[in-house]
Amino acid sequence: MYHSKSILSENFSATTKENQEQMSELSPNPIKGGSNCAFCQAVALCQPQSISASSPPHRLEAKQRLLKRGQVLFKQGQPQDLLTVVCTGAIKSRIYNRNGEERVLGVTITGEAVGLDSLSKRKYAYDAIATGETIVCEIGYQDVQSGSASQAALYKMLMAQMAHNNKILNSVMGRKNAAERLAALMCNLSARFEASGYSATEFNLGLSRSDIANCLGLAKETISRLLTRFSKDGLLAVNAKRARIINLTALQAVADGAGNY
Amino acid sequence: MYHSKSILSENFSATTKENQEQMSELSPNPIKGGSNCAFCQAVALCQPQSISASSPPHRLEAKQRLLKRGQVLFKQGQPQDLLTVVCTGAIKSRIYNRNGEERVLGVTITGEAVGLDSLSKRKYAYDAIATGETIVCEIGYQDVQSGSASQAALYKMLMAQMAHNNKILNSVMGRKNAAERLAALMCNLSARFEASGYSATEFNLGLSRSDIANCLGLAKETISRLLTRFSKDGLLAVNAKRARIINLTALQAVADGAGNY
DNA sequence: CGGGGAGTTGATAGGTATCAATGCAAGTGG
DNA sequence: CCACTTGCATTGATACCTATCAACTCCCCG
Numbered sequence: 001m002y003h004s005k006s007i008l009s010e011n012f013s014a015t016t017k018e019n020q021e022q023m024s025e026l027s028p029n030p031i032k033g034g035s036n037c038a039f040c041q042a043v044a045l046c047q048p049q050s051i052s053a054s055s056p057p058h059r060l061e062a063k064q065r066l067l068k069r070g071q072v073l074f075k076q077g078q079p080q081d082l083l084t085v086v087c088t089g090a091i092k093s094r095i096y097n098r099n100g101e102e103r104v105l106g107v108t109i110t111g112e113a114v115g116l117d118s119l120s121k122r123k124y125a126y127d128a129i130a131t132g133e134t135i136v137c138e139i140g141y142q143d144v145q146s147g148s149a150s151q152a153a154l155y156k157m158l159m160a161q162m163a164h165n166n167k168i169l170n171s172v173m174g175r176k177n178a179a180e181r182l183a184a185l186m187c188n189l190s191a192r193f194e195a196s197g198y199s200a201t202e203f204n205l206g207l208s209r210s211d212i213a214n215c216l217g218l219a220k221e222t223i224s225r226l227l228t229r230f231s232k233d234g235l236l237a238v239n240a241k242r243a244r245i246i247n248l249t250a251l252q253a254v255a256d257g258a259g260n261y
Numbered sequence: 262m263y264h265s266k267s268i269l270s271e272n273f274s275a276t277t278k279e280n281q282e283q284m285s286e287l288s289p290n291p292i293k294g295g296s297n298c299a300f301c302q303a304v305a306l307c308q309p310q311s312i313s314a315s316s317p318p319h320r321l322e323a324k325q326r327l328l329k330r331g332q333v334l335f336k337q338g339q340p341q342d343l344l345t346v347v348c349t350g351a352i353k354s355r356i357y358n359r360n361g362e363e364r365v366l367g368v369t370i371t372g373e374a375v376g377l378d379s380l381s382k383r384k385y386a387y388d389a390i391a392t393g394e395t396i397v398c399e400i401g402y403q404d405v406q407s408g409s410a411s412q413a414a415l416y417k418m419l420m421a422q423m424a425h426n427n428k429i430l431n432s433v434m435g436r437k438n439a440a441e442r443l444a445a446l447m448c449n450l451s452a453r454f455e456a457s458g459y460s461a462t463e464f465n466l467g468l469s470r471s472d473i474a475n476c477l478g479l480a481k482e483t484i485s486r487l488l489t490r491f492s493k494d495g496l497l498a499v500n501a502k503r504a505r506i507i508n509l510t511a512l513q514a515v516a517d518g519a520g521n522y
Numbered sequence: 523c524g525g526g527g528a529g530t531t532g533a534t535a536g537g538t539a540t541c542a543a544t545g546c547a548a549g550t551g552g
Numbered sequence: 553c554c555a556c557t558t559g560c561a562t563t564g565a566t567a568c569c570t571a572t573c574a575a576c577t578c579c580c581c582g
Contacts, residue, residue: 097433098519103433103436174477174478177569178569178570208528209529210528210529216435217435217436218570219572220528220529221530221531221570222569222571224530225531228530228531240528240529257358258360438537438538439537439538469559469560471561479538481561483537483538484561485561485563486562486563488561501547501560
């Protein structure tokens with residue numbers, strides 16, 4: 001798509017609530033429930049009703065699980081009766097096309113819910129894989145349905161996700177060139193991490209160059225070249241998967257297609 | 262995006278219930294309510310509760326409206342308190358990006374609901390424009406909310422639409438080449454018209470070449486060349502906006518990226 | 523020490539945008 | 553009813569972005 005100008009940035013809306021400064025350097029110990037919920041996007045599901053500012057929250061049964069790099073959280077087609085939230089780390093979502101090729105759909109970072117968009121069908125629409133050591137929190141969907149406050153919260157999440165994945169985003173992505181796409185992804189991650197209460201300028205990409213390329217519909221070599229170029233142009237710095245945004249404004253401008261970068 | 266192979270077709274799911282054989286050749290007369298509802302996707306909203314097979318349906322207040330080509334149904338940002346369904350014709354949805362360029366998001370054909378994805382926010386997310394003479398049916402959202410049967414129907418529609426617009430579709434579209442995209446669009450329209458009870462092989466495109474190009478992230482010249490090519494290869498025939506699918510199987514194969522067409 | 527995956531960098535080929543010219547049909551005003 | 557206008561569609565020539573192929577480095581892990 002060699003549009004020289006154009007592009008809306010109706011940008012990726014930030015939808016999250018938490019972070020993961022050291023994605024792959026956390027304790028591999030078994031997990032006690034209830035850690036790290038302060039910024040969790042789904043907290044309203046675990047602590048429904050009667051959350052009067054002072055009273056101790058009534059939690060639903062929420063089980064935490066530790067995944068190692070490459071470990072499968074769930075697979076496409078598998079029945080879904082859990083609501084899963086990432087507590088620490090990052091989850092890659094992917095499908096396989098008819099030719100057996102992997103297609104990376106994106107990454108779910110700390111505090112975000114995974115697989116929300118297939119919850120209504122009770123059947124996962126894609127595979128979810130840990131990109132490093134990752135802790136997730138699982139809540140029974142039955143439990144969620146029981147409380148009407150929870151239901152309202154669920155619908156709110158669904159709507160938010162729908163807004164996030166809506167056709168506007170599609171069509172915008174569809175006509176971005178390589179630099180615009182990558183810049184948009186970086187800005188998106190930045191906003192999501194910031195919404196999580198963490199640094200908007202320094203975070204872990206979670207995905208490999210190949211995964212990013214796959215996710216954006218580009219070649220891994222293109223990602224590599226672009227990261228080098230962004231770096232030379234003082235937009236950001238990358239070291240392995242660790243990214244530091246240096247000039248977010250300029251990066252956003254690139255994502256917006258301004259100035260024919 | 263010059264991917265030579267690949268592509269899933271997790272295809273565009275068909276979501277509709279009606280058609281428009283003569284999109285721009287219908288009576289311009291004022292409209293009496295209640296026509297043409299047999300296949301309407303939103304019929305459960307107009308005729309909620311007590312639809313025992315025999316009893317006459319109890320309708321909600323549904324006002325029909327006639328639009329001429331180019332007329333605006335609603336505009337981005339405008340408050341939304343109506344649920345709108347296309348009775349006859351087709352509605353183009355679009356936004357303008359930061360550079361003031363038009364971005365066509367897609368077309369809503371007869372029987373489909375327009376603007377469902379912004380209903381929860383009560384504010385339209387894009388403009389909706391009639392592509393020709395078009396009749397729409399408007400139902401007050403308040404009325405819909407009143408009946409719990411209606412609510413369930415609404416959630417069902419929301420879910421269906423969410424499934425339709427999900428990130429899988431995005432990522433799949435993101436890596437289709439020009440021929441694959443156009444073939445996919447044609448197959449999508451075919452399936453949607455068929456789901457509407459009308460011909461899967463002959464229908465009105467609604468959108469102009471430019472709009473199609475814009476919608477798919479391609480140049481209008483590319484669309485023109487491809488339609489010619491598809492025609493020469495015996496896949497379909499087009500005359501102005503009127504399309505006739507000749508070999509749907511082959512077209513689907515192209516959309517799927519089989520055989521590096 | 524060897525092997526393999528991930529990342530980088532260079533050279534080339536290919537798909538599509540872009541520019542430009544022409545044709546065609548519908549609408550408009552005389 | 554006919555010139556004029558205007559928008560849409562088609563077709564050709566060329567430029568450019570990015571995929572692809574290939575070689576190399578680096579690092580982790582056995």
